[in-house]
Amino acid sequence: MNLFFLALLLISAGGTQALATFRLYSLMKVGAVTAIIGGCALGACNAVWRLLQHADPVSYSHSWLQTFSFSLKIDAISAFFLVPVFIISAVAALYSFQYLNDAKRGAGTAINYFFYALLIISMALVACADNLITFALAWELMSVSSFFLVIYDVQKKATRDAGYIYFLFTQAGALFIFAGFGFLYSHTGNFGFEALASIPDSAKLIAFILILIGCGSKAGIMPLHIWLPYAHPAAPSHVSAVMSGVMIKMGIYGIVRFYLLLEPTSALFGQIIITLGTISGILGVVYAIGKHDIKRLLAYHSVENIGIILLGLGIGMLGTATGNKTMAAFGFAGGLLHVLNHSLFKSLLFMGAGAVIQQTGSASIDQLGGLMKKMPVTGRSFLIGSISISGLPPFNGFISEFLIYYGAFHGLHLQGTSFLFSVLAIISLATIGGLAAACFTKVVGVVFLGEPRSDFAARASEAGFFMVLPQLLLAALCLGIGIWPAHFVQVAFEASRAIPLLANYEPTQFMPIMTNISRTVILFFLLFFGITLLRKLFYVGKEVTSSGTWGCGFTQPTARMQYTGTSYGDSIVDFFRPFIRVEKKYSEIDKIFPGKTTYSSHVHDSSEIGMNTFLVRPVLYLLNKLRWIQHGNIQLYIGYIVLAIVVMLIFI
Amino acid sequence: MDFTFSFTSFLSLLTAVSLAPLFMGVILKVKAFFGGKQGPPWLIKYYTLIKLLRKGSVYSTSTTFIFKLGPIISFVTAFMLLLFFPFAGLPPVLSFHGDVIILFYLLGLGRFFTVLAALDTASPFEGMGAAREVFFSTLAEATIFVILALFFRLSGSLSFAEYFTGDQIVNLWSQSAALILLVLIALFIVLLTENSRVPVDDPATHLELTMIHEVMILDHSGPDLALIEMGAFCKMLFYSAFISSLLYPFHTGSGLYNGLIFSIIMTLIYAVVGLVESITARYKMDMVPNFILTSFALVFFATILTMEFVQ
Numbered sequence: 001m002n003l004f005f006l007a008l009l010l011i012s013a014g015g016t017q018a019l020a021t022f023r024l025y026s027l028m029k030v031g032a033v034t035a036i037i038g039g040c041a042l043g044a045c046n047a048v049w050r051l052l053q054h055a056d057p058v059s060y061s062h063s064w065l066q067t068f069s070f071s072l073k074i075d076a077i078s079a080f081f082l083v084p085v086f087i088i089s090a091v092a093a094l095y096s097f098q099y100l101n102d103a104k105r106g107a108g109t110a111i112n113y114f115f116y117a118l119l120i121i122s123m124a125l126v127a128c129a130d131n132l133i134t135f136a137l138a139w140e141l142m143s144v145s146s147f148f149l150v151i152y153d154v155q156k157k158a159t160r161d162a163g164y165i166y167f168l169f170t171q172a173g174a175l176f177i178f179a180g181f182g183f184l185y186s187h188t189g190n191f192g193f194e195a196l197a198s199i200p201d202s203a204k205l206i207a208f209i210l211i212l213i214g215c216g217s218k219a220g221i222m223p224l225h226i227w228l229p230y231a232h233p234a235a236p237s238h239v240s241a242v243m244s245g246v247m248i249k250m251g252i253y254g255i256v257r258f259y260l261l262l263e264p265t266s267a268l269f270g271q272i273i274i275t276l277g278t279i280s281g282i283l284g285v286v287y288a289i290g291k292h293d294i295k296r297l298l299a300y301h302s303v304e305n306i307g308i309i310l311l312g313l314g315i316g317m318l319g320t321a322t323g324n325k326t327m328a329a330f331g332f333a334g335g336l337l338h339v340l341n342h343s344l345f346k347s348l349l350f351m352g353a354g355a356v357i358q359q360t361g362s363a364s365i366d367q368l369g370g371l372m373k374k375m376p377v378t379g380r381s382f383l384i385g386s387i388s389i390s391g392l393p394p395f396n397g398f399i400s401e402f403l404i405y406y407g408a409f410h411g412l413h414l415q416g417t418s419f420l421f422s423v424l425a426i427i428s429l430a431t432i433g434g435l436a437a438a439c440f441t442k443v444v445g446v447v448f449l450g451e452p453r454s455d456f457a458a459r460a461s462e463a464g465f466f467m468v469l470p471q472l473l474l475a476a477l478c479l480g481i482g483i484w485p486a487h488f489v490q491v492a493f494e495a496s497r498a499i500p501l502l503a504n505y506e507p508t509q510f511m512p513i514m515t516n517i518s519r520t521v522i523l524f525f526l527l528f529f530g531i532t533l534l535r536k537l538f539y540v541g542k543e544v545t546s547s548g549t550w551g552c553g554f555t556q557p558t559a560r561m562q563y564t565g566t567s568y569g570d571s572i573v574d575f576f577r578p579f580i581r582v583e584k585k586y587s588e589i590d591k592i593f594p595g596k597t598t599y600s601s602h603v604h605d606s607s608e609i610g611m612n613t614f615l616v617r618p619v620l621y622l623l624n625k626l627r628w629i630q631h632g633n634i635q636l637y638i639g640y641i642v643l644a645i646v647v648m649l650i651f652i
Numbered sequence: 653m654d655f656t657f658s659f660t661s662f663l664s665l666l667t668a669v670s671l672a673p674l675f676m677g678v679i680l681k682v683k684a685f686f687g688g689k690q691g692p693p694w695l696i697k698y699y700t701l702i703k704l705l706r707k708g709s710v711y712s713t714s715t716t717f718i719f720k721l722g723p724i725i726s727f728v729t730a731f732m733l734l735l736f737f738p739f740a741g742l743p744p745v746l747s748f749h750g751d752v753i754i755l756f757y758l759l760g761l762g763r764f765f766t767v768l769a770a771l772d773t774a775s776p777f778e779g780m781g782a783a784r785e786v787f788f789s790t791l792a793e794a795t796i797f798v799i800l801a802l803f804f805r806l807s808g809s810l811s812f813a814e815y816f817t818g819d820q821i822v823n824l825w826s827q828s829a830a831l832i833l834l835v836l837i838a839l840f841i842v843l844l845t846e847n848s849r850v851p852v853d854d855p856a857t858h859l860e861l862t863m864i865h866e867v868m869i870l871d872h873s874g875p876d877l878a879l880i881e882m883g884a885f886c887k888m889l890f891y892s893a894f895i896s897s898l899l900y901p902f903h904t905g906s907g908l909y910n911g912l913i914f915s916i917i918m919t920l921i922y923a924v925v926g927l928v929e930s931i932t933a934r935y936k937m938d939m940v941p942n943f944i945l946t947s948f949a950l951v952f953f954a955t956i957l958t959m960e961f962v963q
Contacts, residue, residue: 369774370714370774372716372718373716383718387761387764390760390764391757392757392758392760392761392764393754393757393758393761398754398757401757402750402753402754402757405753406750406753406810409800409801409804409810412801412804412805413805413808415959416959419805419959420959422801423798423801423955426797426798426800426801427794427797427798427801427952429797430793430794430796430797430798431790431793431794433757433760433793434760434786434789434790434791434793434794435790437760437763437764437786437790438786438787438790440764441764441767441768441771441782441786444768444771445767445768445770445771445772445779445782446771449716449718449768449771449772449774450714450771450772450773450774451714451774512748513748513749513750516748516750516751517750517754520732520746520751520754523732523735523746524728524729524732524758527728527731527732528724528725528728531724531727531728531879532724535720535723535724535875535876535879538705538874538875539708539709539874539875542707542708542709542874542875543708544708544709544710544711545708545709545710545711546710546711546712546713547710547711547712547713548712548713548714549712549713549714549715549773549774549775549871550712550773550775550870550871551775552775552777552860552870557774557775559774561776562774562775562776562779563771563776563778563779563780563782563783567779567780567783568779568782568783569783570783571783571784571787571937572786572787572790575787575941
């Protein structure tokens with residue numbers, strides 16, 4: 001525990017010293033980044049050590065304001081979530097060193113580092129909280145600090161709007177969590193976690209759903225994901241990387257933690273989670289295909305990956321409910337490993353996107369192109385991130401999807417609805433995989449390959465060393481987990497041992513399968529190098545020339561004629577039309593010699609429209625009617641408070 | 653991982669791969685027959701490969717290293733599939749429980765790079781082909797995974813070796829023949845889709861605008877193109893072998909006799925592909941998703957049926 005606190009202390013020192021030295025811009029950045037990385041490294045080492053040593057849980061408790069106790073406990077599952085928190089935060093801090101380079105904004109940058117440190121600390125505390133009060137406090141601290149990080153570019157209206165939406169969602173979500181906590185408290189009578197398993201089954205379901213809504217809005221489960229595509233593009237890229245890579249996983253952590261604490265036995269929990277996973281997974285990637293802004297697209301991919309994680313957890317829960325150990329073990333291990341994997345490749349992709357936006361000044365996919373030649377390292381690491389996120393071997397995304405598949409396949413022996421949900425999970429995973437590959441061939445193909453579609457894309461150059469290095473580190477991790485998955489899978493499984501069903505389960509199935517995958521991947525590389533060599537031999541002494549792309553007879557091609565991301569994704573988006581609203585505006589060609597024409601398309605988010613029509617507008621209407629209550633008269637406001645207390649005293 | 657050092661396994665693999673171009677010739681011969689023509693020689697595809705391997709290449713100035721990676725990866729991934737496939741009831745060279753998942757995902761990796769190589773050329777036509785390829789193959793992939801789910805439900809197997817050489821064989825002569833019949837139709841639709849055959853795609857069409865796969869490889873030439881062709885042969889061989897293993901119980905007979913039957917069934921499957929190409933026209937592009945979804949509906953229906961049949 002001491003090492004953990006030392007790590008947090010170092011991180012907070014980094015944050016606070018930035019506030020003190022904001023006038024010396026470079027010194028502030030060096031100090032903040034070093035301290036944060038140092039603290040994170042310490043914390044990550046500690047967490048990894050705990051996982052590898054199977055260390056017994058440690059706890060810490062501090063009584064506070066007489067009634068409350070501030071309790072922390074690091075068990076396997078906390079340690080598992082602490083690893084991405086510290087690793088990604090450290091790597092993103094390194095990235096921020098060159099990314100934040102506006103010396104005129106000394107104070108703004110200092111505040112950014114302060115809240116960045118606070119966000120890391122609060123995420124670590126969420127993962128270790130050992131009673132309801134501590135969890136709630138850490139959760140709120142996390143929401144508030146991330147809010148201030150989002151509104152870094154506060155001068156822009158779009159950023160302020162995004163911050164506002166984020167704040168609304170995060171607070172509404174917190175309300176649901178607190179409602180769930182209050183409900184739990186009413187059954188157990190204390191703030192501790194220990195008694196939660198003994199409450200009645202119906203109460204478990206209600207509490208779980210309330211917490212699921214709250215945590216789900218943080219995690220970005222569809223239809224509660226609306227803040228993601230606003231907040232991520234608005235935030236600085238290193239913040240997007242941390243928020244999308246790690247912070248939304250805290251929502252997943254909340255779901256997993258309370259599932260474990262409640263120890264439910266009904267299969268309904270798994271079925272709810274699988275259904276939500278299917279919706280988030282498939283629609284998340286379809287919306288991503290329809291988006292033109294690279295960071296907005298990545299934000300929707302977070303929704304998709306949360307869907308995959310939920311599918312894994314749901315399979316695990318279904319396995320637990322039906323007593324199917326293989327299904328439970330592989331489902332949970334797959335879901336948890338995907339948490340780690342997604343944090344790696346998603347932050348890698350956000351950093352790549354940040355580099356592209358900084359070097360070209362545009363986030364619009366359809367205006368970029370040909371960046372692989374101008375930004376070779378960013379391009380290559382982005383390619384690796386893209387293959388990983390599409391769940392393709394030989395990278396890490398495949399490993400976690402494989403585990404989930406394996407678990408779901410072993411659920412096919414079940415009867416009735418459990419069988420159907422296993423089939424649903426398999427179909428969803430296959431569809432998500434195909435669509436994700438479609439989406440990322442679009443991003444890589446349109447942004448990095450082909451010819452530049454604009455002047456600013458043609459003039460781009462590689463980002464600085466400290467922006468490229470973090471991407472290379474993450475790309476190496478993605479490949480490493482893809483080739484040698486055994487230990488990572490083992491660790492993910494150890495973390496899911498908290499489930500009573502799996503406490504004594506020996507994962508004899510994991511190791512041989514992981515060795516086999518590892519061998520298959522190595523065989524792939526051997527064949528790949530062999531064929532590459534063979535190809536080289538065939539080209540020895542041959543004439544190799546270069547020329548323009550074959551234009552199918554057309555001799556005056558321009559870069560504007562290339563397929564754009566919009567046209568690339570059009571048929572897929574069209575296919576999902578009942579769930580997705582596409583607005584197209586174009587001027588019809590009505591003359592023999594057409595003049596200048598325009599075309600624009602916009603993919604609307606159905607959940608946003610739905611929430612607007614069915615929730616926001618009625619509420620606004622109602623509140624408008626109640627406007628007279630707000631009159632600015634202080635005495636009457638105090639009267640309200642007194643009245644409220646009296647009414648509560650009467651009823652409780 | 654089970655690694656079979658058996659001579660026959662290697663031999664069957666090598667024979668199958670070396671015969672793959674010949675089988676492609678069958679399609680051309682059947683089409684020629686229906687067109688009232690004599691058609692190209694049986695060995696035409698071998699001549700093409702040799703011709704391509706002897707040539708140099710022209711690379712577009714727009715392309716990057718991805719353009720050269722595309723052919724290599726698409727060939728390697730398609731070839732790896734064959735390493736795990738039991739030809740004519742013989743044990744495959746490699747196999748493990750769960751190999752089907754990684755193999756179909758490796759095919760996905762091959763497609764990923766083929767598509768990227770197409771987009772690398774900056775050609776609008778190749779972009780168009782790429783967009784169609786990823787869309788249609790996503791639909792086909794859903795069918796494949798439902799088939800795998802059905803097979804697991806029937807036999808508890810998760811590898812090609814277990815399907816066709818294990819304890820619980822899945823084929824048309826087992827208990828669940830009715831379901832396998834639906835799978836066969838679906839699998840044939842997937843074969844047509846994944847190998848860009850009529851009515852999904854027409855490899856012989858003359859207009860780039862209407863192509864899917866052929867337009868994606870327009871700019872490849874020389875040995876690169878030979879690799880792509882070889883990869884395409886392997887993929888076609890795999891799907892046909894998959895169907896023929898479902899059609900005939902190879903686990904009962906003995907080596908040479910099985911090999912003969914296998915070759916005959918394979919020739920028939922290629923002939924049916926040629927037949928379909930001769931008597932149907934390709935669908936309009938917006939009809940293709942419906943065609944592929946038919947295969948999905950069939951196997952999904954079969955899977956639902958198991959809820960009653962398999963207890």
